[in-house]
Amino acid sequence: MKKDKYPYILNETTARFDFESTGPNGTIKKTVDYYKIGTWIDGSQVYNLAFGDWDEKNNVINDLSRTDNNDRDKILATVASTVIDMVSVMNEIAIYAEGSTPARTRLYQMAININKEEIEGILNIYGYIDEKRQLFESGKNYEAFLVTRKKD
């Protein structure tokens, strides 16, 4: 089943996706930023995923604010959708994601679990736990995640 998600603007030159969360707390601008952090020996380009709120007052992005608009699942589906868009543009890509706090990392885990049906056919998902990387399994509390596109 397709999940409800927000429409987003892709800034192609910077690999950034922006969208607006709407709800009881008003409109909150959010951004999913992909920044290249390296290249693997097989040629895959490794990107870091950072997701946060646009703080207009301080002119910065942060992910520590709690702006609850009762739309968590919709936001997570939107973030997951940007991951799929990134891999659809680039074949050889790896995306690294880690929250700034354990709670935020759990949020990423939730995003994977909620959208597993849509993403597992396309993506390999690895979790980092106890200093090891392994294929993602639901129910484990990972410290970070890495996603690659499945081989065709």
Next chain:
Amino acid sequence: MNQERTMKHFWLQEKKIKFEQKEEIMSTKISKFLEKREKPVVGKSSIPEDAVRNSPFIIKKIGQAKRRLKEHPFPIELLKAK
């Protein structure tokens, strides 16, 4: 003898074509799925790029990711299998 060799060659060619066709079907499965997806709107965002790049949170996250991947590189066996 020559005829036998030609037959074998023909059979191998046939097999190769079938394999390539099968491979093509497999290789387009994910690509086709991705092509069918709704494309995001491409445009200029109202969030300035400088503000994103200079955000302490973003700088911290990039540094953290680089460090993590250096300290715990992605295992080569998983890389081969991906």
